[in-house]
Amino acid sequence: MSRTAENYRGYNFAYLDEQTKRMIRRAILKAIAIPGYQVPFASREMPMPYGWGTGGVQVTAAILGPTDVLKVIDQGADDTTNAVSIRQFFEKTAGVETTTETEKATVIQTRHRIPEAKLQAHQVLVYQVPIPEPLRFLEPRETETRTLHALAEYGLMHVRLYEDIAQHGHIAKTYAYPVLVADRYVMDPSPIPKFDNPKMHESAALQLFGAGREKRIYAIPPHTKVVSLDFEDHPFEATKFDQPCALCGATDSYLDEVITDDRGGRMFVCSDTHHCETRRAEGHVGTLGTPVTEAAE
Amino acid sequence: MTNLSASPLLVAEGLSKFYGLRIGCRNVSFALEPGEVLAIVGESGSGKTTLLNLLSGQLAPDAGAVRYRMRDGETKNLLDLTEAERRFLARTDWGFVHQDARNGLRMGVSAGGNIGERLMGVGDRHYGRIRETAQGWLSRVEIDISRIDDKPTQFSGGMRQRLQIARNLVTHPRLVFMDEPTGGLDVSVQARLLDLIRGLVADLGLAVVLVTHDLSVARLLSHRILVMKDGHVIEAGLTDRVLDDPQEAYTQLLVSSVLAA
Amino acid sequence: MNPVLQVSGLAKAFHLHLHGGKHLPVVEGVDFIVLPGECVVLGGPSGAGKSSILKAIYGNYLANSGAIILDDGEKRVDVVTASPGAIIALRRHMMGYVSQFLRVIPRVPALEIVAEAARAAGFPPDEARERAGRLLAHLNLPERLWNLPPATFSGGEQQRVNIARGFAGNHRFLILDEPTASLDAKNREAVIALIAERKAQGTAFLGIFHDQDVRERVADRILDVTRFSPMREIAA
Numbered sequence: 001m002s003r004t005a006e007n008y009r010g011y012n013f014a015y016l017d018e019q020t021k022r023m024i025r026r027a028i029l030k031a032i033a034i035p036g037y038q039v040p041f042a043s044r045e046m047p048m049p050y051g052w053g054t055g056g057v058q059v060t061a062a063i064l065g066p067t068d069v070l071k072v073i074d075q076g077a078d079d080t081t082n083a084v085s086i087r088q089f090f091e092k093t094a095g096v097e098t099t100t101e102t103e104k105a106t107v108i109q110t111r112h113r114i115p116e117a118k119l120q121a122h123q124v125l126v127y128q129v130p131i132p133e134p135l136r137f138l139e140p141r142e143t144e145t146r147t148l149h150a151l152a153e154y155g156l157m158h159v160r161l162y163e164d165i166a167q168h169g170h171i172a173k174t175y176a177y178p179v180l181v182a183d184r185y186v187m188d189p190s191p192i193p194k195f196d197n198p199k200m201h202e203s204a205a206l207q208l209f210g211a212g213r214e215k216r217i218y219a220i221p222p223h224t225k226v227v228s229l230d231f232e233d234h235p236f237e238a239t240k241f242d243q244p245c246a247l248c249g250a251t252d253s254y255l256d257e258v259i260t261d262d263r264g265g266r267m268f269v270c271s272d273t274h275h276c277e278t279r280r281a282e283g284h285v286g287t288l289g290t291p292v293t294e295a296a297e
Numbered sequence: 298m299t300n301l302s303a304s305p306l307l308v309a310e311g312l313s314k315f316y317g318l319r320i321g322c323r324n325v326s327f328a329l330e331p332g333e334v335l336a337i338v339g340e341s342g343s344g345k346t347t348l349l350n351l352l353s354g355q356l357a358p359d360a361g362a363v364r365y366r367m368r369d370g371e372t373k374n375l376l377d378l379t380e381a382e383r384r385f386l387a388r389t390d391w392g393f394v395h396q397d398a399r400n401g402l403r404m405g406v407s408a409g410g411n412i413g414e415r416l417m418g419v420g421d422r423h424y425g426r427i428r429e430t431a432q433g434w435l436s437r438v439e440i441d442i443s444r445i446d447d448k449p450t451q452f453s454g455g456m457r458q459r460l461q462i463a464r465n466l467v468t469h470p471r472l473v474f475m476d477e478p479t480g481g482l483d484v485s486v487q488a489r490l491l492d493l494i495r496g497l498v499a500d501l502g503l504a505v506v507l508v509t510h511d512l513s514v515a516r517l518l519s520h521r522i523l524v525m526k527d528g529h530v531i532e533a534g535l536t537d538r539v540l541d542d543p544q545e546a547y548t549q550l551l552v553s554s555v556l557a558a
Numbered sequence: 559m560n561p562v563l564q565v566s567g568l569a570k571a572f573h574l575h576l577h578g579g580k581h582l583p584v585v586e587g588v589d590f591i592v593l594p595g596e597c598v599v600l601g602g603p604s605g606a607g608k609s610s611i612l613k614a615i616y617g618n619y620l621a622n623s624g625a626i627i628l629d630d631g632e633k634r635v636d637v638v639t640a641s642p643g644a645i646i647a648l649r650r651h652m653m654g655y656v657s658q659f660l661r662v663i664p665r666v667p668a669l670e671i672v673a674e675a676a677r678a679a680g681f682p683p684d685e686a687r688e689r690a691g692r693l694l695a696h697l698n699l700p701e702r703l704w705n706l707p708p709a710t711f712s713g714g715e716q717q718r719v720n721i722a723r724g725f726a727g728n729h730r731f732l733i734l735d736e737p738t739a740s741l742d743a744k745n746r747e748a749v750i751a752l753i754a755e756r757k758a759q760g761t762a763f764l765g766i767f768h769d770q771d772v773r774e775r776v777a778d779r780i781l782d783v784t785r786f787s788p789m790r791e792i793a794a
Binding site: 155167231233 | 340380388393403405407409410413414415416419420422423424425427428445446451479
């Protein structure tokens with residue numbers, strides 16, 4: 001806090017003015033009160049383009065306090081441009097401590113992943129959301145989708161899954177897989193892999209979703225039932241990988257494909273960089289990995 | 298089998314709708330029995346479609362009421378239903394067959410998905426069963442079941458109408474609203490579609506409110522006719538009686554304008 | 559024995575709005591009854607109103623005054639004042655009509671046309687088909703035609719499908735509007751036999767037959783309708 005006060009005079013704490021934060025907090029409170037319901041809010045222009053996490057940033061700015069510890073990930077990684085920029089943004093404008101360690105963070109802003117480590121009650125996960133409306137591609141009229149939500153008419157959602165099975169023999173949707181929250185609202189969990197869907201269910205952490213361009217905020221309060229939609233004879237299945245992480249040997253994490261040369265060489269590694277590093281520090285080694293101690297030499 | 302002696306399924310009482318000073322329809326009253334096919338005929342702008350929208354609860358009347366006997370036997374004023382109840386009724390106990398299939402189908406969704414939507418809407422969550430039912434309805438409306446995964450955009454006009462019918466009938470509605478169901482189709486396609494509709498109506502004991510300007514369609518499908526002009530019902534009665542022995546000047550004009558209806 | 563049909567004071571006129579509102583009376587004061595098992599034939603020159611009387615009884619024309627009381631065995635219904643629903647019920651269970659020409663939708667095979675009429679009268683599907691087949695066979699319609707739509711049939715073949723359809727139900731009252739007009743001698747015989755068979759079972763008939771031979775063989779009574787003629791051509 002002191003750093004803001006000293007070095008970055010001229011910025012209000014965490015960039016947004018207090019009136020705006022209050023407005024966003026009201027939307028967040030309403031979203032928590034109605035799990036899965038998309039609450040409209042007056043999204044502000046942020047010093048970054050839409051699609052770079054303007055919704056998530058506004059939610060983070062509204063809930064951040066001086067003693068919070070912030071972690072930002074993009075596709076699970078702490079070191080990609082987007083994650084680094086947002087982290088720097090809040091270091092600059094709020095002077096909060098940042099971290100890459102999942103366990104240390106109190107607020108985690110994420111694009112497209114949920115950390116592998118189980119989140120705790122004192123943590124808040126903030127999702128960046130591009131398109132909040134799960135019914136959008138079947139019913140383009142916003143007036144109609146709102147009515148469908150209001151009346152819990154979700155047959156259409158299953159039509160989408162039906163089409164998948166009819167076309168591919170199975171539900172081919174692997175990310176942004178729709179869920180039913182607290183037995184009431186169907187929600188788009190942002191483009192996280194369906195691998196992460198089970199982590200939302202009964203999570204101890206508060207989960208907040210911000211869509212800047214679409215001006216919507218929604219939430220999953222802690223310990224809320226979150227069910228992935230499916231058919232009795234085609235039940236939901238989280239993605240499984242047929243190989244372990246090439247670096248840390250983890251068999252239970254979400255893997256990214258990494259191209260290693262221009263001759264078709266590739267490897268599969270944990271998308272959650274912190275998770276991978278932690279495991280390697282603990283001495284786990286994958287087929288292409290080297291022990292951490294040696295690498296450090 | 299038609300049961301014309303039971304209490305009415307739908308009753309219109311003094312229905313009126315005005316668009317400013319213009320009359321949409323005025324003081325229309327009738328009772329529709331289960332299994333009865335009622336044709337509303339008249340020229341464009343005579344109030345047919347307004348009346349259809351009033352009857353199906355899509356438009357609120359300025360005066361009058363529509364009473365409908367629900368599946369549990371209780372008769373309710375449509376205006377007293379909540380939006381949720383009305384929509385539930387519309388996608389379970391009613392059907393809508395539009396002239397333009399694009400208004401009645403999801404053009405981006407396969408034939409099977411179109412038929413299955415109502416089932417999924419009422420909570421069916423078994424893919425295999427939904428698909429089986431969809432296949433059954435496709436063959437019932439004479440669409441080759443190998444077309445189940447094709448989109449309606451790949452279908453001919455007649456096939457789209459038949460798909461629309463299957464999509465509506467899958468929840469076994471008791472009342473179907475049809476707005477010019479054969480309009481814009483080739484004569485040969487029309488005949489086949491009419492034959493199909495006639496068979497389904499008889500087999501399933503459907504009550505139908507049919508809006509058409511085509512008197513030969515009304516003759517083939519309906520038991521009873523309402524003739525509308527300028528928002529008023531000017532003549533009503535048994536279909537063949539109205540067409541063969543029209544009483545009103547306007548009805549005589551309509552009938553005499555048709556080549557061998 | 560209660561009459562199946564009792565017509566009293568029936569009048570029918572046409573009001574032609576499109577022709578200067580011309581009022582065209584057809585018949586007036588029509589009074590007669592038809593008993594079970596009886597065949598009454600309307601006689602008189604063409605244009606005397608025979609067909610109009612049949613159509614008014616069937617509910618196809620609107621009678622201007624009078625009463626047309628049909629007894630369906632349980633209750634008596636006045637066609638003149640009955641609701642459309644009541645008339646449809648009468649047509650389904652009690653009263654049949656065989657016209658001069660077959661008018662059906664294209665594409666439906668002959669057997670199905672007849673079977674549908676039987677089903678509409680309450681016969682279960684299998685029995686309805688069987689009954690349809692028996693009738694078509696009796697009327698000498700070649701079996702190879704049964705599963706074809708009648709659109710391409712000769713006039714006589716179409717008319718036999720039409721007659722079979724009219725007889726497919728088990729109506730206690732049948733109206734026959736020149737059903738034998740387009741038939742040859744052999745098929746006329748078949749129709750006459752059919753009428754006799756049904757009469758014996760108690761079916762009442764009211765008909766028009768231009769063929770004098772047929773008329774004399776089926777009619778129990780011939781009613782000359784010229785006595786119901788009103789003053790013609792009165793301008794409104």
